[in-house]
Amino acid sequence: MIYIHFIVNPISGSGKHNIGKTELEKHFPKEVYKIEVEYSNYKKHAIILTQNAITNNPDCIVVCGGDGTINEVASCLINTKIKLGIIPVGSGNGLASNLNIPRDIEKATAIIRNKNSQAIDVGKVNEHYFFSNMGIGIDAMIIKKYDAYKKRTLIAYIKATVESSFKFKPMQMILSFNNHIINTKNFMFFISNSNEMGYGMSLTPKASLNDGLLDLVIIPKLNLFDKLILGMRVISNKFEKFKKAQHTLIEKINIEIPEKIFLDTQIDGEYYNLKTNKIEVAIITNGLEVMVTSSLNDNT
Template sequence: MIVDLIVNPASGPNLRRVRRAERVGFVSKVLRAHGATTIRATVTTGPGDGARAVRDALAAGTDRVVVWGGDGTLNEVAGALLDSGHALGIVPGGSGNGFSRGLGLPLDPEAAVAVAMHGRARDIDSGLVDGRPFLNLAGVGFDAAVAERFNTRNLRRGLVPYVTSIFHEWRTFDSRTFTIGIDDDAPIVVDGHFVVVCNGQQYGHGARVAPGAAFDDGQFDVVAVPRITLSRLVRHGWRLFNGTLPVVPGVFTARARRVVLSQSDALPIHLDGEVFDSATRRIFEVRPHSLRVMTP
């Protein structure tokens, strides 16, 4: 079996078992133990490297693409595999691993390689917004501000720097008035801290913003969160982790195949944790069963 291995050495924290510099060697050894006869490895050094590696793999002929990285790396690699029919194997290597956790993938690298090689191929949906694909979550507002701060102001990865970014932005970020168009229904106006369009359930670390979302139902779950006051945070913050966020007063939820989201001032958007240019209006569309992934 020919396996194209793509590794982001900068994603996520160092593991005691496998240091960043050892990732390619470790995964290659495990891949061979699971039947890989040829391994073509790419170590990414910046944006675009993962997508180029996928295009090269498809052009040369490949049996499996396996990627070790966080949600941003998976977004880029999977985006180049959409509608190809080739299965993607995933070794979760990010800080939160929201996409991988949502699929039920093991976080242990050796177990994840076993699933990548011998698991069940599953066709899941992806999302498209303004020409860019996303796999898990796309958010505008507070959560995009948190992602931008986490990605640009922290030298370390992991849960603690992410929580620090949340509290910094919470003190400074103002709520907005969002207009949300759900399929062909009349637009809804909501005041809130952020709106997130969900293909999957969670940001990572078990923080489930859309607990009812499914990767293969042909619909987004749309969640608008009202202004996060200290009172709301104390009374309801725990609900993000036990799957009951939608019952919090003021939280708006809906399901849709197409979403039009706008607000008066231009705001950036995060797609699977990676932040992109600001805009005042965006259109989100589901691409049903457009990605094949290996799952337990």
């Protein structure tokens, strides 16, 4: 008997999905599978549910939600033998897209039934983990504004981005990576483990989930014209043509923001206020086992 534990966020993707135990039992016959279904009802609730589920030693824990819920569950499974499954029903679904996991429930559940899995890398920001990306500065401001809107939609994300681009003031940063120390003032500081942010957009289209490296993108202070060009490049998925962006592969980086006491950060599309002005970002190679369609090397 294969034991699969489902954690469902009922409000992911504006709560329009109908995923529950009745629906899931259609895809996982009782003769073969033992399934348990629990619902995440508030922020970080999925962490508690996952920690409790781990004590029952399931073969797989499946998240039915978006990148935020995936982050909460997956963070508890790092360096365990329990596999992560994903049924994407969120707004952006950046990680699921990189893993070629479709939104269609039949196709997504088929991936889980096929039992094919592969290890992926994990990013770590101080004590927090990320699987898609993280950012400080304007990136965090965008997510903070985005969260303030009633609905998480692409239009809301674009609106938050435009508002932030006019309001955000670049911060002085001291960066230590790849045997270099750089003192710089940046418009954007973004680190990605995956090749998509969500909504089909990407700043790191060549990023790999299993290359043992993180993709660092730094954009210096920009004038209004350059900000408009940047926005057009991101929306049209032609970011690589934006020449003022600096792209570097890293294993670890230390960041200090001297003018700040606390630091606004976005981690996998969720806003955090870290109670420090110093952070370390590093890669955990092959830290998480995920159910996938086929080898990631064939998909990236």
